[in-house]
Amino acid sequence: MSYIKPAFRHPDLPVNDLGYTKKNYEGAISTLCAGCGHDSISAAIVQAIFELSIAPHQVAKLSGIGCSSKTPTYFLGDSHGFNSVHGRMPSVATGANMANRDMIYVGVSGDGDTASIGMGQFTHAVRRNVNMMYVVENNGCYGLTKGQDSATSDVGSMSKKGEPNPFEAIDLVSVALQLGATFVARSFSGDKEQLIPLIKAAISHQGFAFIDIISPCVTFNNNPGSTKGYEYVRDHLAATGTVDFVPMKEELTTSYQSGTAEEVTLHDGSVVHLYKGDESLDIHNRRSALKLIKDYKAQDKILTGLLYMDADSQDLHETIGTSNKPLRSLTEQDLCPGNKVLQNINDSLR
Amino acid sequence: MNNIQSVNDFVIKFANVNGTGSASANNMFAKAIFRMGLPVSPKNIFPSNIQGLPTWYEVRVNEKGYIGRRGGIDIMVCLNPQSMARDIQEVEPGGYFIYDNTKALDLRLIRNDITFIGLPLTRICLEEYKDARQRQLFKNVIYVGALAALLSIEFDVLTSLVGDQFKGKEKLIAPNIHALELGFQYAKENFDCPCTISIERRDNIGDKILIDGNTACGLGAVYGGATVAGWYPITPSTSVVEGYEKYCKRLRIDPGTGARNFAIVQAEDELAAIGMVIGACWNGARAFTATSGPGISLMSEFLGLAYFAEIPAVLIDVQRAGPSTGMPTRTQQSDVMACAYASHGDTKHVLLFPSTPKDCFDMTAQAFDLAEQLQTPVIMLSDLDLGMNDNISEPLAWDDNYQYQRGKVLSADELENMSERFGRYLDVDGDGIPYRTYPGTHPTKGAFFTRGTSRDEYAVYTEDGSEYVANMERLLKKWETAKDYVPAPEIITAGSGSKIGLIHFGTSMASTLEAVDHLAEEGVMADSCRVKAFPFSQSIEDFIDDHETVFVIEQNRDAQLRSLLVNDCHFAPHELISILCYDGMPITARFIREQVLAHINNDNVTPLRRKKSKQGVLK
Numbered sequence: 020m021s022y023i024k025p026a027f028r029h030p031d032l033p034v035n036d037l038g039y040t041k042k043n044y045e046g047a048i049s050t051l052c053a054g055c056g057h058d059s060i061s062a063a064i065v066q067a068i069f070e071l072s073i074a075p076h077q078v079a080k081l082s083g084i085g086c087s088s089k090t091p092t093y094f095l096g097d098s099h100g101f102n103s104v105h106g107r108m109p110s111v112a113t114g115a116n117m118a119n120r121d122m123i124y125v126g127v128s129g130d131g132d133t134a135s136i137g138m139g140q141f142t143h144a145v146r147r148n149v150n151m152m153y154v155v156e157n158n159g160c161y162g163l164t165k166g167q168d169s170a171t172s173d174v175g176s177m178s179k180k181g182e183p184n185p186f187e188a189i190d191l192v193s194v195a196l197q198l199g200a201t202f203v204a205r206s207f208s209g210d211k212e213q214l215i216p217l218i219k220a221a222i223s224h225q226g227f228a229f230i231d232i233i234s235p236c237v238t239f240n241n242n243p244g245s246t247k248g249y250e251y252v253r254d255h256l257a258a259t260g261t262v263d264f265v266p267m268k269e270e271l272t273t274s275y276q277s278g279t280a281e282e283v284t285l286h287d288g289s290v291v292h293l294y295k296g297d298e299s300l301d302i303h304n305r306r307s308a309l310k311l312i313k314d315y316k317a318q319d320k321i322l323t324g325l326l327y328m329d330a331d332s333q334d335l336h337e338t339i340g341t342s343n344k345p346l347r348s349l350t351e352q353d354l355c356p357g358n359k360v361l362q363n364i365n366d367s368l369r
Numbered sequence: 370m371n372n373i374q375s376v377n378d379f380v381i382k383f384a385n386v387n388g389t390g391s392a393s394a395n396n397m398f399a400k401a402i403f404r405m406g407l408p409v410s411p412k413n414i415f416p417s418n419i420q421g422l423p424t425w426y427e428v429r430v431n432e433k434g435y436i437g438r439r440g441g442i443d444i445m446v447c448l449n450p451q452s453m454a455r456d457i458q459e460v461e462p463g464g465y466f467i468y469d470n471t472k473a474l475d476l477r478l479i480r481n482d483i484t485f486i487g488l489p490l491t492r493i494c495l496e497e498y499k500d501a502r503q504r505q506l507f508k509n510v511i512y513v514g515a516l517a518a519l520l521s522i523e524f525d526v527l528t529s530l531v532g533d534q535f536k537g538k539e540k541l542i543a544p545n546i547h548a549l550e551l552g553f554q555y556a557k558e559n560f561d562c563p564c565t566i567s568i569e570r571r572d573n574i575g576d577k578i579l580i581d582g583n584t585a586c587g588l589g590a591v592y593g594g595a596t597v598a599g600w601y602p603i604t605p606s607t608s609v610v611e612g613y614e615k616y617c618k619r620l621r622i623d624p625g626t627g628a629r630n631f632a633i634v635q636a637e638d639e640l641a642a643i644g645m646v647i648g649a650c651w652n653g654a655r656a657f658t659a660t661s662g663p664g665i666s667l668m669s670e671f672l673g674l675a676y677f678a679e680i681p682a683v684l685i686d687v688q689r690a691g692p693s694t695g696m697p698t699r700t701q702q703s704d705v706m707a708c709a710y711a712s713h714g715d716t717k718h719v720l721l722f723p724s725t726p727k728d729c730f731d732m733t734a735q736a737f738d739l740a741e742q743l744q745t746p747v748i749m750l751s752d753l754d755l756g757m758n759d760n761i762s763e764p765l766a767w768d769d770n771y772q773y774q775r776g777k778v779l780s781a782d783e784l785e786n787m788s789e790r791f792g793r794y795l796d797v798d799g800d801g802i803p804y805r806t807y808p809g810t811h812p813t814k815g816a817f818f819t820r821g822t823s824r825d826e827y828a829v830y831t832e833d834g835s836e837y838v839a840n841m842e843r844l845l846k847k848w849e850t851a852k853d854y855v856p857a858p859e860i861i862t863a864g865s866g867s868k869i870g871l872i873h874f875g876t877s878m879a880s881t882l883e884a885v886d887h888l889a890e891e892g893v894m895a896d897s898c899r900v901k902a903f904p905f906s907q908s909i910e911d912f913i914d915d916h917e918t919v920f921v922i923e924q925n926r927d928a929q930l931r932s933l934l935v936n937d938c939h940f941a942p943h944e945l946i947s948i949l950c951y952d953g954m955p956i957t958a959r960f961i962r963e964q965v966l967a968h969i970n971n972d973n974v975t976p977l978r979r980k981k982s983k984q985g986v987l988k
Contacts, residue, residue, distance in 0.1 A: 076809050076816060110640065111651070114634075117656075341628065349596060368578035
């Protein structure tokens with residue numbers, strides 16, 4: 020059962036450039052477990068899109084199946100949502116994007132939905148560079164079926180039942196980097212400061228923007244020995260640096276210390292500032308990111324933050340040369356060549 | 370020996386090795402006959418292979434206009450030593466066997482009841498051409514030239530076809546015409562020309578065209594306003610999207626900007642292909658995919674989602690012989706059940722059954738209307754025979770005043786002026802079809818959550834059994850409504866109160882109607898009913914009720930259309946007699962006639978279960 024939230028809000032809530040308050044970006048009350056990392060991610064998405072001043076109905080939310088895939092109900096209540104088939108959200112999002120290139124596509128998936136049943140579709144959405152934000156709410160287990168290990172669970176990570184996972188983990192960030200994803204980041208549901216600007220940058224990026232968000236399952240995978248629990252993740256977190264996102268319309272007022280900050284200008288003129296925590300990261304170089312992930316992993320650290328981006332990437336529409344006008348807005352006049360042309364075609368078939 | 374005597378009524382078959390360029394020469398042969406005003410039906414019988422295996426091309430010429438497969442071969446043109454022994458056996462007594470006699474014929478293969486005509490094709494090519502590929506390719510053109518003499522095909526027709534074929538590559542015209550002349554001269558000098566089988570110009574084509582069903586589907590998708598195609602290559606459906614792309618590149622590119630008013634995405638598999646279609650249709654575009662049996666199996670889960678969440682989708686299934694990989698380059702009508710009930714749970718899908726390329730064009734365009742009006746997947750069931758072979762067809766036509774029927778979609782203004790709460794699954798009009806909204810239509814009204822889980826009329830998740838049942842009942846009401854939307858059957862009555870009815874669908878049409886004529890010649894009058902769609906309209910039930918003996922003609926083993934009739938109407942299985950052909954070759958009129966006669970002559974005294982016959986099985 021989903022609930023409808025009370026409509027009452029404080030009259031002095033701040034408004035964004037469109038005159039909307041954050042209330043306009045909220046969804047139904049979550050039915051996930053209390054303390055679930057996924058709810059923090061939903062809240063971060065609400066905050067990011069509110070701050071970006073994107074009208075909620077301009078966003079389409081898509082998901083697969085699982086706890087994570089339920090969350091689009093819990094944010095952006097005025098957006099259309101599509102809770103599709105297990106592991107197949109990428110194809111639905113691709114089709115939706117082909118129909119209307121003017122909307123913003125937010126895909127939410129989980130580690131089971133992406134790294135197992137949906138691995139094929141995920142990889143192909145990456146290589147096509149579909150213009151969307153693709154978030155994996157990664158808790159290392161199948162929450163909705165009561166806690167089985169998922170493919171992102173680290174080898175040796177202890178389940179609630181006390182059994183260590185015998186299999187190597189799939190690191191989705193490394194996979195995405197190797198497949199040519201044009202925006203790759205990792206974050207933690209408990210790190211709002213890092214997550215919100217990353218979501219803003221991902222939404223503003225033209226192309227496939229992937230964020231792997233470690234999001235502990237409080238019910239089935241938050242036990243001692245689990246490498247996806249709150250305590251373990253907090254203890255082993257390392258960041259590439261802090262990220263700030265400046266929308267196109269805002270002027271830059273801060274000055275940055277040279278050598279430590281890096282600016283990336285997006286296609287719409289927005290700017291991503293990365294204050295590097297690790298000087299060795301070159302966010303324009305995939306190999307640099309892959310090496311750094313391995314280096315940190317060797318030290319038992321989980322590297323989070325922005326890892327790679329190509330601000331000038333060409334999305335699927337550009338690759339296949341579709342019209343700038345959304346395809347769904349075309350009418351008979353644009354689409355149907357008419358009977359005279361058909362009669363010429365008949366003539367060529369005689 | 371009594372040679373077959375025939376003008377404008379014969380079957381010729383070419384036996385070639387695939388990958389040797391024979392297809393274009395054989396096409397030229399068929400098209401020449403078409404251009405001489407004669408109905409012709411070529412059938413490409415090819416292997417699932419690119420080079421080196423036997424391939425055949427069977428052409429029926431019939432001035433009366435019977436274009437179904439006839440069965441039996443009057444003239445065999447054999448260029449393939451691998452298949453020669455079998456090819457010789459296939460020729461009807463009194464027929465002709467034309468072969469390359471550069472190498473002497475194995476004397477053990479000789480039959481005394483057919484005429485052997487040797488053409489030294491390899492020798493001529495060795496003398497004429499230096500290049501190995503040319504020697505290979507022109508061999509095919511030379512036998513077409515020889516056939517022109519043997520069957521009296523107008524040489525001018527062939528030369529003009531060469532001109533058409535090599536438009537833009539004019540250098541190739543003269544050598545091809547030379548090759549035709551080499552064959553023509555050799556036959557003239559060495560044999561009595563024409564032989565006892567020949568062609569005479571008629572005017573029996575009118576304004577008809579020669580086109581394969583898949584190209585017609587692709588063109589139908591262009592005219593029907595499809596903008597998104599997600600697809601995965603699979604024989605025999607591949608040329609549907611290739612046809613769509615070909616015509617889109619010609620007709621859908623903005624002349625000013627070069628921008629494309631279409632998006633074709635080759636998917637990673639069939640699951641993704643249908644996922645893209647559903648995503649695009651959900652977002653307000655017209656989208657489609659094309660596949661064959663194995664793809665239907667893979668798409669099933671998504672089809673269930675589209676049925677339950679009520680998302681339009683258009684799927685063209687070009688059927689081939691199953692199950693599993695089956696015979697991937699042979700025809701069948703064996704996906705009827707898989708498509709009608711695709712997916713787990715209680716699902717039913719709207720099906721369309723085209724019989725001709727014109728149907729392929731019309732029904733593809735119509736499928737987009739139906740899918741959007743009914744907010745559900747529409748599956749068109751073509752097959753390899755219709756899809757991949759050139760078929761004679763009525764010319765394609767489009768009514769320029771026709772408007773796309775986009776179904777019940779609320780605009781921003783309609784939402785703005787709505788006082789009541791928008792209910793995505795609310796049956797406002799009492800026809801079971803609710804209203805939908807496209808994403809991004811209105812800032813605060815009309816948004817809803819699409820899901821494959823149960824929900825109430827306002828698209829809010831629910832596990833309430835009564836809400837679930839109400840929704841499932843509404844879907845059944847919509848199914849009833851669909852009966853008025855889908856194309857009605859085509860019933861042809863013999864006009865004498867016939868007690869025999871033949872039910873057929875798809876590519877069994879031409880052979881069935883020919884069989885009706887042959888039966889009439891023997892005093893057996895039969896009415897026919899062509900089923901064009903599922904759900905079945907009342908007139909199909911009436912047809913069955915009105916006839917004492919009803920045959921259901923199908924190209925599958927399990928009598929799948931009959932199963933649907935039994936399931937969806939009030940008939941008992943024994944009321945419908947199946948005529949089934951499923952050897953991978955198109956059903957013939959001879960077979961249908963034989964089966965009907967066998968049944969009525971035995972008058973059900975002994976049940977005819979699984980009686981073996983030359984082609985197919987009578988159950």
